Amino acid sequence: MQDILTGLNPAQKQAVEAVEGPVLILAGPGSGKTRVITHRIAYLIKVVGINPHRIMAVTFTNKAAREMETRLNLLAPSAAGRLTMGTFHAICARILRQDGLPLGVPADFVIYDDDDQQSLIKQAMAELELDPKRYPPASIRNAISQAKSQLVLPAYYFEKGRSYFEEVVGRVYELYEKRLKQNKALDFDDLLLKVVQLFKQHPEVLSRYQERYLHVMVDEFQDTNLVQYELVKMLSAKYKNICVVGDPDQSIYSWRSADLRNVFNFETDNPGAKVILLEQNYRSTKNILEAASCVIAPNSGRKPISLWTENESGQPIAVVETFNEQEEAQFVVSEIEKLTRYEKFSPGDIAILYRTNAQSRALEEAFIRYGMPYRLVSGTRFYQRREVKDIVAYLRLLQNPHDSVSLQRVINIPTRGIGAKTLSDLGQFAREQDISLYESLINLSDENAPKPPIPSRGLKPLTDFGLLLKSLITDAQNLPLLNLLDRLLEGINYREFLFASEDGEERWDNILELRTVAQQYQEIAPPEGLSAFLESVALVSDLDSLEEGVSAVTLITLHQAKGLEYPVVFMVGMEEGVLPHSRSFDDPAQMQEERRLCYVGVTRARKRLYLVRAFRRSLMGQSNVNEPSRYLKDIPQSITKGREKQPPPGQYTAASAASPVIKQHLQSAGMPVKSASPPAPKLLELEAGDKVLHPQFGEGIVTSINRVKNDAEVMISFHSVGMKRLMLSFARLTKLEN
DNA sequence: GCCTCTGGATTTTTT
DNA sequence: ATCCAGAGGC
Numbered sequence: 001m002q003d004i005l006t007g008l009n010p011a012q013k014q015a016v017e018a019v020e021g022p023v024l025i026l027a028g029p030g031s032g033k034t035r036v037i038t039h040r041i042a043y044l045i046k047v048v049g050i051n052p053h054r055i056m057a058v059t060f061t062n063k064a065a066r067e068m069e070t071r072l073n074l075l076a077p078s079a080a081g082r083l084t085m086g087t088f089h090a091i092c093a094r095i096l097r098q099d100g101l102p103l104g105v106p107a108d109f110v111i112y113d114d115d116d117q118q119s120l121i122k123q124a125m126a127e128l129e130l131d132p133k134r135y136p137p138a139s140i141r142n143a144i145s146q147a148k149s150q151l152v153l154p155a156y157y158f159e160k161g162r163s164y165f166e167e168v169v170g171r172v173y174e175l176y177e178k179r180l181k182q183n184k185a186l187d188f189d190d191l192l193l194k195v196v197q198l199f200k201q202h203p204e205v206l207s208r209y210q211e212r213y214l215h216v217m218v219d220e221f222q223d224t225n226l227v228q229y230e231l232v233k234m235l236s237a238k239y240k241n242i243c244v245v246g247d248p249d250q251s252i253y254s255w256r257s258a259d260l261r262n263v264f265n266f267e268t269d270n271p272g273a274k275v276i277l278l279e280q281n282y283r284s285t286k287n288i289l290e291a292a293s294c295v296i297a298p299n300s301g302r303k304p305i306s307l308w309t310e311n312e313s314g315q316p317i318a319v320v321e322t323f324n325e326q327e328e329a330q331f332v333v334s335e336i337e338k339l340t341r342y343e344k345f346s347p348g349d350i351a352i353l354y355r356t357n358a359q360s361r362a363l364e365e366a367f368i369r370y371g372m373p374y375r376l377v378s379g380t381r382f383y384q385r386r387e388v389k390d391i392v393a394y395l396r397l398l399q400n401p402h403d404s405v406s407l408q409r410v411i412n413i414p415t416r417g418i419g420a421k422t423l424s425d426l427g428q429f430a431r432e433q434d435i436s437l438y439e440s441l442i443n444l445s446d447e448n449a450p451k452p453p454i455p456s457r458g459l460k461p462l463t464d465f466g467l468l469l470k471s472l473i474t475d476a477q478n479l480p481l482l483n484l485l486d487r488l489l490e491g492i493n494y495r496e497f498l499f500a501s502e503d504g505e506e507r508w509d510n511i512l513e514l515r516t517v518a519q520q521y522q523e524i525a526p527p528e529g530l531s532a533f534l535e536s537v538a539l540v541s542d543l544d545s546l547e548e549g550v551s552a553v554t555l556i557t558l559h560q561a562k563g564l565e566y567p568v569v570f571m572v573g574m575e576e577g578v579l580p581h582s583r584s585f586d587d588p589a590q591m592q593e594e595r596r597l598c599y600v601g602v603t604r605a606r607k608r609l610y611l612v613r614a615f616r617r618s619l620m621g622q623s624n625v626n627e628p629s630r631y632l633k634d635i636p637q638s639i640t641k642g643r644e645k646q647p648p649p650g651q652y653t654a655a656s657a658a659s660p661v662i663k664q665h666l667q668s669a670g671m672p673v674k675s676a677s678p679p680a681p682k683l684l685e686l687e688a689g690d691k692v693l694h695p696q697f698g699e700g701i702v703t704s705i706n707r708v709k710n711d712a713e714v715m716i717s718f719h720s721v722g723m724k725r726l727m728l729s730f731a732r733l734t735k736l737e738n
Numbered sequence: 739g740c741c742t743c744t745g746g747a748t749t750t751t752t753t
Numbered sequence: 754a755t756c757c758a759g760a761g762g763c
Contacts, residue, residue, distance in 0.1 A: 060752045089753045114751080188753050223752070255750070356749055381751090412739090419739045539753055559750050581749055597750080620748060621754040
């Protein structure tokens with residue numbers, strides 16, 4: 001037990017030893033959070049004597065779970081594999097496969113990702129004859145997902161006093177649920193929600209789990225939504241040993257329903273909760289830490305966490321202005337060149353962080369031009385690639401033939417002459433008979449079964465497809481995964497099909513890559529090998545494959561960078577409109593989140609931090625001049641080292657394209673400077689009473705409009721979120737016909 | 739049923 | 754600038 005507590009600071013030690021009752025650990029960035037969690041688990045096992053089987057540790061990412069597993073193995077090897085450790089979704093999927101039946105969740109359910117979810121929603125909307133122009137499927141999906149994350153059921157939308165938009169959401173939600181059930185499918189939100197429902201409706205199941213888990217720990221608690229919190233509350237209700245670890249300043253996923261109320265209400269929710277602050281930072285230099293503190297300080301309603309470090313002051317923060325994004329990229333690359341050539345840093349020590357994926361483009365081009373190795377985390381994600389999704393859809397169909405979303409996806413892949421008309425006829429028939437699409441296909445080759453009304457010309461491909469599926473489904477029961485996969489690829493002539501398309505070779509390579517992943521499931525006996533594979537495919541992300549120790553510069557979004565650290569960090573695009581993103585301008589809560597995002601970025605850096613901005617930036621095809629990010633102003637000059645642009649080189653003769661420094665120069669020399677600001681945008685013509693659509697808030701009614709300068713303040717009563725005040729130029733409103 | 743064109747939108751994406 | 758979905762033409 002010596003080794004478990006030695007080397008911990010007093011706060012960490014306190015956190016490790018606080019094993020009784022509810023505990024809230026507020027852990028600043030770089031404060032040794034993972035260390036505390038793993039040591040606490042080791043302490044529970046080796047000192048308190050808890051059976052590892054009775055401990056649950058929940059994380060958000062597979063990567064975090066894996067890391068914890070690895071580190072725990074060093075401390076308490078005997079516990080290996082005996083804990084329940086994993087992501088919320090993985091743990092819930094397991095519970096449902098085992099105990100879902102009483103709730104009507106079949107053990108062989110498939111998991112729908114966001115794309116599948118959207119397909120099914122579109123389909124439901126078509127069935128309800130709802131115009132996707134008026135009710136964007138993405139908004140509806142979002143509304144449904146939000147609802148599910150907050151334990152809201154369709155019935156809520158039919159209560160008195162709901163708006164028409166909400167009623168629409170309710171109707172789609174209801175039908176969507178019905179279709180999910182028919183497809184024996186669950187979406188990501190369901191994995192959590194169904195477990196909560198299972199526990200509520202079947203107390204005997206709940207009490208079994210409650211009995212088992214003496215200790216429940218949750219990592220990244222600031223990212224939990226209401227359902228997730230509800231879940232851990234239920235699980236820990238008997239023994240009340242619930243320990244949550246998080247940092248509200250690093251909450252950047254509210255748009256994925258993360259709810260900070262979970263953190264802020266924890267103490268009132270859990271009387272007698274111990275609160276422990278981890279404030280000593282082991283990661284960054286004093287300068288970097290101070291910059292971080294200054295960035296986050298202006299946010300209101302924060303938990304009182306103030307970071308400190310015994311690390312050296314280090315270098316000043318480099319604040320750099322470049323002309324445009326090409327020059328920004330060039331600066332980054334040449335600076336990296338210097339860092340790796342003249343200093344001790346290697347490319348693997350360096351990361352470039354940005355707000356939006358689109359920003360990676362210019363950077364990549366520069367890296368390629370200079371022949372410098374880089375790795376881009378998640379351009380198009382592997383499991384999102386069309387060819388990979390197609391084959392995964394086939395495999396899902398083999399596990400669960402009722403999965404109509406997958407069936408519709410692959411029914412004409414490769415092209416076999418089954419078009420939209422045939423498909424809709426088939427779909428209508430299936431609905432009328434109340435059978436699945438697969439069953440109606442099978443009916444075609446069964447003499448006694450009712451037949452869908454398909455013109456004879458379209459029949460043959462359908463019948464053949466049905467027979468192909470049927471035989472593959474039998475194979476799925478008997479063949480090891482790789483053999484099954486190969487038989488599938490052969491049965492549909494997939495290689496030939498891909499090679500006939502553009503980028504055929506690359507796409508086939510992706511299939512071979514998928515095959516390599518499948519190889520790991522080869523040893524699991526036939527039907528289970530397939531389902532284990534599919535489950536892992538559904539629940540992994542790209543970040544999971546982010547290897548360490550690669551000798552290349554990492555290009556990564558700020559969101560994805562959470563939880564990572566690098567000796568050298570470049571944050572690019574430090575401009576108003578980029579960070580903070582212009583889409584957040586009209587919502588104070590979102591603006592606070594942008595600030596947290598900046599804070600997350602800054603705190604990724606260990607030794608060196610560069611904050612880079614471009615004077616001009618092309619976004620969506622047009623070039624704009626952006627102000628420096630407000631966050632730059634929050635960092636005191638005493639710890640920064642500015643590197644304003646050099647005097648104008650030849651190519652920057654256009655005054656309108658000059659940096660502010662250059663412009664001043666020109667102006668004082670009596671030269672005319674044309675304003676580089678874009679022309680005032682055309683504003684939407686609106687008046688009170690107009691009906692409008694907002695991409696996030698949905699439909700609303702304009703209650704008042706107040707012109708200011710070139711813009712206007714509009715008050716809008718939204719059906720979904722009530723009254724909001726928005727700036728017309730920023731709010732992406734669409735006018736709807738009254 | 740397949741191909742081509744156009745219009746619209748384009749933050750972030752742990753599972 | 755680009756990507757995608759849906760519409761319309763062959």
